[in-house]
Amino acid sequence: MDDPTPAVDSPKRAVPDDAVDVALAQSGDTQAFERLYRAHVSRVFSLARRMMGPETAEEATQDVFVRAWEKLGSFRGEAAFGTWLHRLAVNLLLSQRARRGRDLARHDPTEDALERRASRGTRPELAMDLETAIGRLPDGARQIFVLHDIEGYKHEEIGDSLGIAVGTSKAQLHRARMLLRSHLEPQTEDRIGP
Amino acid sequence: MTNRHPWMARLSEYVDGELPADERLALERHLETCADCRATVTQLGRVRDLAGTLADREPPRDLWPGIEARIGGAARVLPFGRRWTLTMPQLAAAAALMIVVGAGGAALALRGTGTPVAGPVAVVAPSGDPTVIPATAGAASYDQAVTSLGRVLTEHRDRLDPATVRVLEQSLQTIDRAIARAQEALATDPNDAYLSAHLAETMRQKLNLMRRAAALVAAS
Numbered sequence: 001m002d003d004p005t006p007a008v009d010s011p012k013r014a015v016p017d018d019a020v021d022v023a024l025a026q027s028g029d030t031q032a033f034e035r036l037y038r039a040h041v042s043r044v045f046s047l048a049r050r051m052m053g054p055e056t057a058e059e060a061t062q063d064v065f066v067r068a069w070e071k072l073g074s075f076r077g078e079a080a081f082g083t084w085l086h087r088l089a090v091n092l093l094l095s096q097r098a099r100r101g102r103d104l105a106r107h108d109p110t111e112d113a114l115e116r117r118a119s120r121g122t123r124p125e126l127a128m129d130l131e132t133a134i135g136r137l138p139d140g141a142r143q144i145f146v147l148h149d150i151e152g153y154k155h156e157e158i159g160d161s162l163g164i165a166v167g168t169s170k171a172q173l174h175r176a177r178m179l180l181r182s183h184l185e186p187q188t189e190d191r192i193g194p
Numbered sequence: 195m196t197n198r199h200p201w202m203a204r205l206s207e208y209v210d211g212e213l214p215a216d217e218r219l220a221l222e223r224h225l226e227t228c229a230d231c232r233a234t235v236t237q238l239g240r241v242r243d244l245a246g247t248l249a250d251r252e253p254p255r256d257l258w259p260g261i262e263a264r265i266g267g268a269a270r271v272l273p274f275g276r277r278w279t280l281t282m283p284q285l286a287a288a289a290a291l292m293i294v295v296g297a298g299g300a301a302l303a304l305r306g307t308g309t310p311v312a313g314p315v316a317v318v319a320p321s322g323d324p325t326v327i328p329a330t331a332g333a334a335s336y337d338q339a340v341t342s343l344g345r346v347l348t349e350h351r352d353r354l355d356p357a358t359v360r361v362l363e364q365s366l367q368t369i370d371r372a373i374a375r376a377q378e379a380l381a382t383d384p385n386d387a388y389l390s391a392h393l394a395e396t397m398r399q400k401l402n403l404m405r406r407a408a409a410l411v412a413a414s
């Protein structure tokens with residue numbers, strides 16, 4: 001949830017340069033919007049990859065920027081553009097996930113795979129990096145872990161966005177961390193189940 | 195397992211400092227005698243801390259061409275009307291709009307072609323490059339664009355040559371007066387298509403002028 005770091009190479013640039021490009025983009029300047037895209041695409045893409053998975057992250061990222069272009073007229077500069085864009089991205093990705101979730105089978109094989117690996121203890125050669133492990137989390141636990149531990153949202157905000165109770169958000173976060181810890185602690189053979 | 199570790203489901207809340215004081219104290223008493231839970235607390239904290247250090251990654255390919263293709267089709271041109279026979283109030287409004295020629299001097303100055311032209315050069319004709327705004331936006335989007343551009347120009351006016359700023363401000367004042375007069379005339383005759391078209395054109399000229407100035411700021 002951090003705002004883009006303002007350029008500080010010159011006192012004249014104390015105001016984030018985004019402001020100029022945002023104003024130009026609002027007036028229809030696609031080149032200015034491209035500069036905004038290049039400044040923020042890595043953050044949006046990383047969010048999309050973590051929440052949607054690598055298969056659909058590129059398309060979802062494009063959807064976010066197209067939506068941002070369509071909604072630019074409603075951006076009034078009350079928050080940093082990066083903050084506004086990030087909130088828009090989260091909302092869009094959550095709605096896409098909800099739509100996709102309805103299309104998925106109830107049984108997610110990735111969940112079993114991660115559970116099995118966790119339950120038998122982890123050997124060093126099976127340890128995976130955190131990004132990969134996040135990608136293998138069950139959908140519900142993954143999105144809450146991404147929003148809370150990576151993006152810095154509060155449980156109350158997550159609950160509002162997802163329409164779930166705060167306690168549910170906390171429980172899913174704990175579940176995600178418990179699954180992830182075994183993949184980051186290859187020496188942990190005395191793991192305790194949740 | 196939970197009998198031996200009654201706090202297991204609450205350890206993340208403990209790591210995040212979200213437990214009420216009485217529960218936190220009870221859990222800490224348990225931790226004093228439970229090595230497993232102490233280890234789990236350490237691991238959960240490590241997962242959380244590591245998550246906060248994950249770096250963002252660029253997409254494996256440039257996604258902009260696909261975005262550009264989609265938003266290019268989503269742009270629209272501000273509407274411009276046809277020419278109509280003028281009534282006296284319309285003539286008055288049109289005369290006011292002619293003052294906009296002052297913007298021509300500012301436009302030359304903003305191109306960086308040399309000394310700003312002090313006087314009228316030519317009537318500003320509708321330009322070939324249409325002013326586009328997002329398809330879903332309307333007058334509110336125009337107002338927001340003008341507001342944002344105005345804020346940028348105010349905050350960064352020291353990046354522009356003083357002579358350019360002077361010409362720019364004078365031209366914008368002139369355009370604003372022309373817009374106000376056209377709006378007054380339209381208030382008298384709200385269905386007049388000619389006035390509507392000229393008002394739209396004048397508003398577009400204002401936007402283009404501000405965009406050029408903002409582009410200069412961006413390049414400075």
